[in-house]
Structures are given as C-alpha cells and as structure tokens.
Amino acid sequence: MEKQLEDIKAIREMMEKSSKFLSLSGLAGITAGITAIVGASFAYFYLLRYPGATDFNRFQEMIILLADAMLVLIISIGFALYFSWKKAKKKKLKFINKATLSTIYNLGIPLLTGGIFSLILLFRGNVEIIASNTLLFYGLGLVNASKYTFEEIHYLGITEIILGIAAAIFLYHGIIFWTIGFGVCHIVYGAIMYKKYDLK
Amino acid sequence: MANIISNLNKAFDSRIRLGIMSVLMVNDSVDFNTLKELLELTDGNLASHIKALESLEYIQSSKQFIGRKPNTQYAITDEGRRSFQEHLNALEQLIR
Numbered sequence: 001m002e003k004q005l006e007d008i009k010a011i012r013e014m015m016e017k018s019s020k021f022l023s024l025s026g027l028a029g030i031t032a033g034i035t036a037i038v039g040a041s042f043a044y045f046y047l048l049r050y051p052g053a054t055d056f057n058r059f060q061e062m063i064i065l066l067a068d069a070m071l072v073l074i075i076s077i078g079f080a081l082y083f084s085w086k087k088a089k090k091k092k093l094k095f096i097n098k099a100t101l102s103t104i105y106n107l108g109i110p111l112l113t114g115g116i117f118s119l120i121l122l123f124r125g126n127v128e129i130i131a132s133n134t135l136l137f138y139g140l141g142l143v144n145a146s147k148y149t150f151e152e153i154h155y156l157g158i159t160e161i162i163l164g165i166a167a168a169i170f171l172y173h174g175i176i177f178w179t180i181g182f183g184v185c186h187i188v189y190g191a192i193m194y195k196k197y198d199l200k
Numbered sequence: 201m202a203n204i205i206s207n208l209n210k211a212f213d214s215r216i217r218l219g220i221m222s223v224l225m226v227n228d229s230v231d232f233n234t235l236k237e238l239l240e241l242t243d244g245n246l247a248s249h250i251k252a253l254e255s256l257e258y259i260q261s262s263k264q265f266i267g268r269k270p271n272t273q274y275a276i277t278d279e280g281r282r283s284f285q286e287h288l289n290a291l292e293q294l295i296r
Contacts, residue, residue, distance in 0.1 A: 004294045007218060011288070014222035018230070018238050094237060098227070 021099040021149040023088035026198050028080035029190020035079070036182035039072035044175050062122055072182075087198060102148040110141035131174030135164030135181045150197065156189045207290035209283055211256055216241065216249045221284045224259060224276040232272050250274065258283060 016022065047054065047061055054061060088095035114137020118130050142157030160181050167177035212218050219239045223230055230238075236246050253259045258280030262273050276284070 004291050007215070008288075008291055008295065010215060010218060011222045014219045014238065015226045018223040018234075019226040097234070 017093070019099055019148075021097075021103040022197075023084045023091070023093050023095055023100070024103075024149050024153075024193075025080075025083035025087040026190045026192070026194025026196075027083040028076075029186045029193060031079040031083070031190075032076035033183045033186030033188075033190060035072050035075045036186065037179060037184075039068050040175060040179040040183060043068050048175060062127075065127075066119075066122065099148045103145045106148065107141040107145035110137050110144060113137060114141070128171050128174060129168065131178035132164050132167035132171070135160050135167055135178060138181075139164055150193060152189055152193050152196075156185060159185055207286060208294075209287040209290075211253070211258070212284065212287045214249065216245070217253060220246075220249060220253060220274075221258065221276070221280065224274060225281065225284060229262075229273040229275040232274070235274065253280070256280075 043065055047065060056064065085095050087093075114134060117137070118133050121127070121130050121133060139157045139160030139162075142153050142160060144157075146154035146157060163177045163181040163185070167174045167181075170177070212221060216239060220235060223235060223238055232246070232250075235241075235250075236243065239246065250259070250261075254261065257277055259274050260277050262275070264271055264273065
C-alpha cells in the first residue's frame with residue numbers, strides 16, 4: 001500500500017518535472033506588479049492626468065510614455081529571469097529545458113504581436129485603446145503558455161482578458177484597468193504562487 | 201485483491217523504470233542526457249534500464265547526429281503506453 005502511494009507520487013512528480021516550466025517564481029510576479037504600478041503612476045501623474053500640461057509637445061510625450069513602458073517591461077523581465085533562475089538553482093531544476101522554451105515561445109508570439117500593434121496604435125495617435133490592447137494580448141499569451149507551466153497562469157490570463165475588455169468599454173479609464181491587470185493582479189497571483197510552490 | 205495485484209506490471213516495479221516511463225508518457229521524445237539529469241542517474245545505470253524497456257518494446261530509440269555528436273532520442277511505443285496505463289490503473293485501484 002505504502003509503495004503504491006509512493007509510486008503514484010513519483011510518477012506525478014516526474015511527469016510534471018519533465019514537461020512543465022516549474023522554475024517560474026512567484027517573486028517574479030510580485031516585482032513585476034510593483035514595477036508596473038510605479039510605471040503607471042508616473043505616466044498618469046506626469047502625463048495623462050492633465051494632457052498638454054507638460055513643456056513637451058505631443059510627440060515628445062509619446063516618446064516618454066514609450067520609454068516608461070519599455071523600462072517597466074525590461075525591469076520586469078529582468079527580475080523574472082533572476083528570481084526564476086534562483087528558484088531553479090534552489091530546487092535543483094534545469095532552468096532552460098524544453099518546457100521553459102515552450103513557455104517563452106507560446107507567450108512570446110501573442111506578446112510580440114500585441115507589442116507591435118500597440119506601437120502602431122501609439123504612432124497613429126490612438127493612445128486611449130493601448131491599455132486595453134496590451135491587456136488583451138498579454139492575457140491571450142498567458143492562456144496560450146499556461147499548459148507548459150503552473151495552472152494559475154491560465155487564470156491570470158483569463159483575468160487579464162476580462163480587464164482588457166473592460167478597459168475597451170471604459171475607454172478613458174484604461175490606465176486604471178492597466179494598473180489593476182499588470183500591477184495588482186501580478187502581485188496577488190505572484191503571492192499565491194510564492195506561498196503555494198516556492199516556500200515548500 | 202489478488203486479481204488486482206496480478207495486473208501490476210513487474211517491469212515497472214523499479215522506481216527508475218517507472219521514472220523513465222513517466223517522462224516518456226508526457227514528452228514526444230527525450231534524449232539520453234535529459235533523462236539522466238531528470239532521474240539523477242549515472243550513464244550505466246540508466247542504460248541498463250533503458251535496455252530492459254527496449255527489449256520489452258515499451259520504448260524505442262532513434263539515433264541522430266547533432267553536428268558530429270551522436271544523439272539518441274527515446275520515445276514510448278503504443279504497447280508501452282498501453283502497458284503503463286494498465287499499471288497506473290492497477291496502482292490506483294489498489295490505493296482506493
């Protein structure tokens with residue numbers, strides 16, 4: 001009886017370990033969330049709250065907004081890689097395996113598409129819809145990649161999609177939904193995953 | 201009870217073979233080194249268990265070259281998948 005239970009446990013563990021990206025750290029989510037909130041606050045209080053109140057012209061404002069978004073993205077990815085690499089070392093998992101690459105690939109396609117599409121919208125002057133657009137593509141990317149990693153990522157993706165639709169309906173409050181989606185949701189899901197998987 | 205126990209497959213009695221089969225159930229194909237790292241085994245140890253599973257025709261190998269290095273990929277056969285599934289069902293019935 002004991003042996004059979006142990007056998008089933010071993011089978012399940014080996015199936016997960018060999019086919020899923022398990023090094024993804026909850027701390028990556030938490031830091032990404034904090035970075036997003038700081039970035040969104042800067043954009044809101046400095047540029048979006050009183051349009052035209054800065055000394056910059058509209059094109060320069062666009063560049064600042066883009067630089068802000070890029071900085072958030074780079075810092076988030078940097079922390080995500082760092083914490084996941086640390087977790088892989090701690091749990092003696094291989095950081096780069098088939099599942100890691102599948103996760104990155106399946107998240108990457110919708111993310112890159114959404115990123116390019118957002119740039120086009122930005123330079124065409126459709127700034128209002130960008131918050132919704134980034135949430136939607138990011139959510140679709142997460143759902144797409146979730147079969148190669150933790151199941152929570154699937155629900156995070158669904159949450160982002162719902163927020164993206166809401167941001168399109170309430171077009172002029174896009175930044176609020178963006179902050180909830182990229183800030184609050186990342187922190188909440190990151191904390192849940194950190195408690196569930198990382199502390200063990 | 202005796203009937204269920206007889207459904208357990210002796211070939212999967214060893215934890216290592218169980219591990220190899222588990223990995224191959226959820227991956228299309230896996231190379232030797234990846235298996236070795238996943239199961240934390242030495243070359244010789246892994247090779248002997250692979251040989252046993254291959255002779256039962258539960259897994260199959262295919263050799264290819266990556267550059268100049270030979271690379272052996274392993275995959276589960278239909279027979280292997282069926283046998284492992286039966287073994288899993290028997291395990292589950294036993295702990296019920």
